[in-house]
Amino acid sequence: MSDTTEHLSDADLVMSAQQGDMAAFGDLVRRHQKSAIRIAAVAAGSATDAEDIAQEAFVKAHAAISRFRPDARFEPWLFRIVTNTAKNRNRSEKRYAELSTRVARMAETGGIEPSEVAVHRSDSARLVAAINRLSADDRLILTYRWYEELSEAEIAAALGCRAGTVKSRLSRARQRLSNELGDEV
Amino acid sequence: MNMLEQNFVSAIEELDLPEGDLVDSVLAALDPSVVVPFRRYRPTLKVALVAAAVVILALLAVPASRHAVAGLLGIGATEISMDSRSEDSRSQPSPGQPTVTIRESAEDLGELVDDVSAIDALPLLEMPDGVFDHPIRGRSFTWDASDELPALGDTVVGAVLSVRPVESFTSRKSVPFEVGVEAVVIDPAQAIVGYWLDGEHELATGGSDQPVLAQRVLLWVVEGFEFRLEVDVGREQAIALAKSVGEGTDLSPPG
Numbered sequence: 452m453s454d455t456t457e458h459l460s461d462a463d464l465v466m467s468a469q470q471g472d473m474a475a476f477g478d479l480v481r482r483h484q485k486s487a488i489r490i491a492a493v494a495a496g497s498a499t500d501a502e503d504i505a506q507e508a509f510v511k512a513h514a515a516i517s518r519f520r521p522d523a524r525f526e527p528w529l530f531r532i533v534t535n536t537a538k539n540r541n542r543s544e545k546r547y548a549e550l551s552t553r554v555a556r557m558a559e560t561g562g563i564e565p566s567e568v569a570v571h572r573s574d575s576a577r578l579v580a581a582i583n584r585l586s587a588d589d590r591l592i593l594t595y596r597w598y599e600e601l602s603e604a605e606i607a608a609a610l611g612c613r614a615g616t617v618k619s620r621l622s623r624a625r626q627r628l629s630n631e632l633g634d635e636v
Numbered sequence: 637m638n639m640l641e642q643n644f645v646s647a648i649e650e651l652d653l654p655e656g657d658l659v660d661s662v663l664a665a666l667d668p669s670v671v672v673p674f675r676r677y678r679p680t681l682k683v684a685l686v687a688a689a690v691v692i693l694a695l696l697a698v699p700a701s702r703h704a705v706a707g708l709l710g711i712g713a714t715e716i717s718m719d720s721r722s723e724d725s726r727s728q729p730s731p732g733q734p735t736v737t738i739r740e741s742a743e744d745l746g747e748l749v750d751d752v753s754a755i756d757a758l759p760l761l762e763m764p765d766g767v768f769d770h771p772i773r774g775r776s777f778t779w780d781a782s783d784e785l786p787a788l789g790d791t792v793v794g795a796v797l798s799v800r801p802v803e804s805f806t807s808r809k810s811v812p813f814e815v816g817v818e819a820v821v822i823d824p825a826q827a828i829v830g831y832w833l834d835g836e837h838e839l840a841t842g843g844s845d846q847p848v849l850a851q852r853v854l855l856w857v858v859e860g861f862e863f864r865l866e867v868d869v870g871r872e873q874a875i876a877l878a879k880s881v882g883e884g885t886d887l888s889p890p891g
Binding site: 488578 | 637640641643644645646647648649650651652653654655656657658659661662663665666667860880
């Protein structure tokens with residue numbers, strides 16, 4: 452992101468993008484691409500196409516940017532587009548890949564000491580395996596609440612559900628994750 | 637934050653994710669003057685969809701082929717078949733269960749949703765006057781009749797937009813030959829195609845044998861949701877309204 456735009460809020464960049472400023476939209480992409488890729492991976496249950504999904508979502512977001520209210524938060528709206536794109540892909544391609552950690556990949560490629568693998572695998576790998584067994588909606592709502600720290604209203608916007616259902620959905624997702632872990636954590 | 641939440645956050649943080657920079661490829665995709673192999677774009681799919689719509693359009697233009705093609709028609713959760721009864725026999729009520737009128741249909745959209753404050757307004761239609769949730773029809777938005785939106789039948793409603801997830805065929809439309817079904821392209825950039833039913837026809841929902849009357853309807857599917865717009869306006873205006881229903885607009889049904 453250029454030094455001159457770092458101080459600009461998402462709302463400022465959105466308004467500029469709505470007036471045709473492609474550099475402003477590029478700044479939005481740069482600012483939110485990491486989150487978009489992460490949400491794409493969580494929604495799809497795989498990192499394989501996360502970049503493709505995020506890229507497609509940004510293109511769709513640009514097409515719809517004129518209908519976005521700049522006073523609303525940009526990320527929940529973007530996340531909604533990302534998850535819809537990911538779900539559409541999953542529906543058409545029937546992909547069943549799984550999320551994995553960087554440690555697991557490095558272990559496979561020999562880029563990490565075996566002793567470190569033993570420590571990391573016993574904790575995060577078990578949790579990631581449990582996360583993989585959740586539904587996409589459960590993974591997403593937990594990620595939105597715990598990792599992205601979205602409010603209930605923002606989660607509702609990101610999931611496309613009624614705000615009043617977020618608390619119960621979150622509670623059920625949390626319980627299902629606990630069940631998958633066997634209450635070990 | 638408790639231990640479970642902390643560990644979850646750590647696990648998400650440790651996910652093996654690509655770290656590429658998307659800015660150049662996104663901007664290239666948005667630049668109409670750039671003709672490069674967009675490595676992740678699939679223009680052939682969109683071209684195929686538009687071509688298919690043109691073929692369907694051409695087939696439906698030939699009256700004799702409509703009946704054969706109609707057996708194949710379906711979009712979202714709606715099957716469409718051509719009604720071969722004559723106009724006289726259609727106007728006679730069916731024995732046992734008469735057709736529900738448009739007014740009665742508009743009054744049976746489901747449970748009224750009280751809090752509409754979180755619903756984004758559609759640019760061309762603005763804030764809906766009513767929102768209803770129905771177990772089969774999904775979420776329906778209504779707009780009162782106005783100069784731009786003539787009343788549907790003898791109701792006070794000018795437009796009804798219903799949205800529901802596509803799971804299986806749960807509705808059947810029976811369309812008179814003189815009304816016809818026309819394949820239309822709603823948004824070529826998004827490869828969104830739909831069907832335009834340019835007149836009064838019957839609709840049966842769920843397991844009900846009692847059909848309801850509907851007027852002009854535009855049907856299309858986006859991202860696994862079926863959209864149904866009932867308006868008494870021309871095709872192009874209906875398509876413009878459909879195109880205004882876009883990403884970021886909270887129209888998904890409950891649940």
